[in-house]
Structure formats: structure tokens, C-alpha cells
Amino acid sequence: MSLLETLRQELPDYAKDIKLNLGSLLGPGGLPELTPAQRFGAALAAAVAARQPRLAGAVEAEAATVLDAPTAEAARTAAALMAMTNVYYRAVHMAGDADLAKLPAGLRMNAMTKHGIAQADFELFGLAASAVKGCEGCTRAHVEGARKHGVPLPAVQAVLKIAAVIHATATVLDACPTPAETAAPALA
Numbered sequence: 001m002s003l004l005e006t007l008r009q010e011l012p013d014y015a016k017d018i019k020l021n022l023g024s025l026l027g028p029g030g031l032p033e034l035t036p037a038q039r040f041g042a043a044l045a046a047a048v049a050a051r052q053p054r055l056a057g058a059v060e061a062e063a064a065t066v067l068d069a070p071t072a073e074a075a076r077t078a079a080a081l082m083a084m085t086n087v088y089y090r091a092v093h094m095a096g097d098a099d100l101a102k103l104p105a106g107l108r109m110n111a112m113t114k115h116g117i118a119q120a121d122f123e124l125f126g127l128a129a130s131a132v133k134g135c136e137g138c139t140r141a142h143v144e145g146a147r148k149h150g151v152p153l154p155a156v157q158a159v160l161k162i163a164a165v166i167h168a169t170a171t172v173l174d175a176c177p178t179p180a181e182t183a184a185p186a187l188a
Contacts, residue, residue, distance in 0.1 A: 048079035052170035082129035120149035131163035
């Protein structure tokens with residue numbers, strides 16, 4: 001059994017819908033709107049963005065069966081860049097200052113165009129991370145970028161589903177002890 005499937009089976013009963021969605025989205029035959037590389041690249045970017053180590057490790061292991069090294073690196077790169085840009089652009093938007101919004105960010109973002117994979121796929125990975133991080137401006141920009149590069153709307157929606165379920169899984173895992181912690185006797 002894969003690490004991701006083991007982790008999925010460990011989700012508590014109250015997260016049954018999350019467990020089912022995780023299986024249907026990332027299991028065999030899930031989301032025919034996406035290529036396997038798009039599906040697992042988006043899942044990897046979302047898992048890194050969600051900052052849940054067990055989940056990120058399980059998704060990384062599962063993704064390794066589908067993704068080549070450059071695509072996996074691009075998914076991690078998208079998550080890293082979005083960790084920075086989502087905070088910056090969300091804060092600029094929240095500030096509501098038109099003059100602030102006109103200033104150049106002045107942050108290095110070379111990897112947005114120098115990632116070595118199809119730009120459409122990188123936009124999807126950035127979308128997954130931005131959705132997890134909740135940046136409206138970045139989410140819009142990546143939807144527009146994906147569409148500009150020929151990604152059909154159902155594929156965009158599929159990535160948003162992945163991001164939502166990965167985020168929910170991370171939330172549940174953060175609230176639950178690991179099986180080892182549950183089995184460990186309490187120290188007196």
C-alpha cells in the first residue's frame with residue numbers, strides 16, 4: 001500500500017468525505033481532465049503549500065511514480081514562489097492603496113518562466129498553491145495564465161478540487177495524532 005493510501009486510511013471517521021475525495025481525485029482514473037503529470041504536480045504543489053509534512057511526503061512519494069524530476073522540481077518551485085508572492089500580493093490587495101499597488105514588487109521571481117516545463121502546467125501548479133494559500137489576485141492570475149496557454153476550464157476546476165482536498169487533508173492531519181502517537185503510552 002502506498003504512503004498516500006496509508007495516510008488516507010488513517011483519516012478519522014469525521015473526515016470520511018475528505019478520505020473519499022482524496023481517493024477519487026488522486027486514485028486510478030481520477031480527474032480525466034488532467035494529465036497524470038498535471039494531476040500529481042498540482043497535488044504536490046498544494047501539499048507543499050499546505051505545510052503538512054506527512055502529507056507532503058506521501059504526495060511526493062506517490063508523485064514520484066508519475067512525475068519526472070523536472071516536473072516534480074517545478075511543482076515544488078511553484079509552491080515556494082507562491083509562498084512568497086501570495087503573501088506579498090494578498091497584503092498589497094488588502095492594503096487597498098492604489099499607489100502601493102502600482103509599485104513594482106522587486107522580488108526575484110525568475111523561476112516563474114525558467115522552470116523547464118510547459119507554461120500551462122506551471123500555471124496549474126501555481127494555481128494549486130495559490131488556492132491553498134488563499135490569494136485572490138494570484139489565483140486569478142494563474143487561472144488567466146492557464147487559460148491563455150490553452151488549459152480548458154474543466155482542468156482548471158480539477159486543480160481547484162485537488163487544492164481544496166489537499167488543504168482539507170492537511171487540516172485534518174494537523175488536528176490528529178499520528179498512529180504512533182496514539183499507540184504510545186502516556187508518561188507519568
